Amino acid sequence: MILLDVLSALGLLLGTLILIVTALGVVRFPDFYSRLHAAGKGDTLGLAFVLLGLVATAGLSLVSLKLVFIVFFVFVLNPTATHALARGAWVCGVRPWRATGEPFLQREGQMTDEERDEVVDDHTGGA
Amino acid sequence: MMRPHTESLVVRFIARRSVPFIQLFALYVVAHGEDGPGGGFQGGVIFASAFILLALTEGWGRGRSRMPEPVSDALMPAGALLYAGIGLVALLLGGGFLQYASLAVGGDQHAQHLAHHFGLIGIEVGVTITVAGSMVTLFFEMARPKHFLNVPRRRRRHRPDPDA
Amino acid sequence: MLEFLLSHYNYAIYIALMMIGLYAILARGNLVKKIIGLNILQTAVFLFYISIGKVDRGTVPVIWPAGERPPGFENVPYENPLPHVLMLTAIVVGVSVTAVALALIVRIKAAYGTVEEDEILEADELRDREGDA
């Protein structure tokens, strides 16, 4: 019993720690991609630890089964969503940040600025 | 016009596989509405989100083809009709408006109890249908790309030169 | 005074949110931002309702079958569920208003080519003057 309690406490602690680090990263990182990097990875792992810690408290029950389901879906869906976001940003021409401040020119697969304007217009029913 | 399918294989694969789970979860939420957190409104929104996910990953047109305009247009009033209809039937059977127990005409107390439950679930299903239809319609109408149909891929729109 | 504020902090928060919402509605020229302000205003009301339904040390308002109350819940009061139910309705209403507003904004953008209030008013005035001439 005590072992389970310790496990649960460990999971919750580790999970919240990772989530705090994630939040810090989202606030402190310089551009979209690095923030996404922090949010996508940290969120998934932190949430998983918290939920697994809760599973340890709940023991073998329906609640645990539901929690395990949530962990599974978070593990599958969070990276997918992050991937979709990053790819979308890349295609739309969001340029990564450079410490030296040199411009990051357009690469293959990215839209040019004019193309992006067109897409924005298309989506807002522009004039 | 933007390239219609920019989403990667991974995203499309995962999104398509998760649609049935989302819909199942929506039904679970609706069924739980009677004696726990959940209910028609929440369930309807979740149900609609499955179609919205499809549209986000597969493009507007293929998303719409899973829930064509006539269908979603009909769903909204149909759900409301179910709701008002149950209320009206209860009223015509001699009870009050939405007095579900009177749906069990001549039944004993147990039957009335059952009728109350079924009336409530019927109402919830009506709400679900209406909300799902409304949410899908809202999304597709707001996100409708300009000149959605018959636009060749990668067409450049003619723009007058501002300096000329 | 401070004690009064601390014991009534939920009202302070709801009034602050309400003022933020009203400010956004009045001061912003962008139609979408006005709607966001309206949503903040409505959220303030939801918060107000939910906070008045709170009962000190109250538990979930669930009727347990006789003798099945979990230990520790024998003699506790329960929260007032009515404000929650009312807010469920009010949230639905708020969503509907937002939906209508967004639909209007989409049509306005198509008709005027802008979602800025001053530009729309300018366009209307221009048209009025042309209509008179």
Next chain:
Amino acid sequence: MDASLPALVVVVPMLAAILTALAGRWWRRHAWPVALLATAFAAAGSLRILWRAVHEGVVLYRMGGWPVPTGIPYRIDLLNGIVLAMVACVSFLSVLWMRESVKREIRQAGQASYYAVVLLFTTGFLGITITGDVFNLYVFLEIASITSYVLVAMGRRREGLFAGYQYLILGSIGATFVLIGIGHLYMATGSLAMTDIAARLSGALVDHPSVVHTSFAFITVGLAIKMALFPLHSWQPGAYTYAPSSASLLMAATATKVAAYAFYRFAFTVFGTHYVTARLPQVMDGIMVMAAAAMVVGPLFAVRQDNLKRMLAYSSVGQIGYVVLGAALVNASAMTGSIAHFWNHAASKGALFAVVGIVVLRSGSPHIDNLRGLGRRAPWTAAAMTVAALSLVGVPLTGGFVTKYYLALGTLETGRGVLLAFILLSSLLTAVYMWRCLQRVWFADPDLEPAVTREAPWTMRVATLTFGAACLVFGVFAWIPVDIASAAARALLGEN
């Protein structure tokens, strides 16, 4: 059937709205008959309920069979009955009137949905009027408001979109204020049924007086926005001007007055006459000043307008002053005048907007010069307009005179004779802008070619003439509305 009539009056238009929305896609032409039948049922039902209220005093209906503090009661006394009959009859006549207008002004694919929205609009206002539960009142208020935003935006000109948006912003703020007020009321009394709150209020006033005052303030300001009381009226002219003619007709004749009814209901039933007179006399004085200002400022703006719809919209700003003045004076005679004005204003403003709608249908624009020669080419329409204009001014033998007579009586009885000057000035200004119209209708230069060349279609003519005839009936057989209105006023004030 008779017992559940209060529920049916609201449910039938709602069901009809759903059916038109569902089937309108395939059977577009059946939308109008369905709407007409539903509103006819509502009109007949509400008249029957008014009849019962006159004879039984109060008609009570419990939703879902729940007892009063738990469930939602529908409670109709004389005040409700009057407003209910007004809303239902105006809706019926408007739907009868609107067929040709809708064909002309709404694009074909949207016509069925237009009727659905009109029916929902009616449902909302019937619900506000009939319900005895304050939160239910808020929900119906929002149903009515959302549908009116949509109706305004369905006009053909793009200005309508922005007018609808502005109405939405202000209307939502008003409704949210009402919701906050209801929340405070619930906090103070722990109940939502109107009669129940009224019974518990004296206790709440001892324990938490400031909560009750806050509630009254929020509800009053919220409803003042909804009823377009003078300094808060800025949404109204744009909304009425750019809405489709049929929506202008429906809204002008019902919308703001139902909000005014809600104010009566809150001030005198929920909070109680004693509360507003003994605890808040200054507030009622303030509302009186606003009403008096509205009575003069509305017509003052109307005089300068060349757009008939905008002129009538400003006129409505003035007319709501008459409705509110009776409440602010808290006097049986004045209130009789105001309550009778629910009917009188619906009849006269309905007729005027119906005529303007006909002018728009036949000539394409609501400019005042398009009235020229109307008397020669469309005598029936012109006659209805003349009667309605006279009623709006307050000429004897028309409904408007009855209102003004009782309001004047009330001002003298309460010793506020100054208000008499406001009433007279308001009537004078009304006479000025109505004369601008009537002069063009009857005394236009015969050489000019009239913009309106022939009579309106029969559906429109019947509805317009009924509105016009109502102005006369309420003036000649004045005891019918006055008896009911004075009974309602005395019941509200607790005098018997």
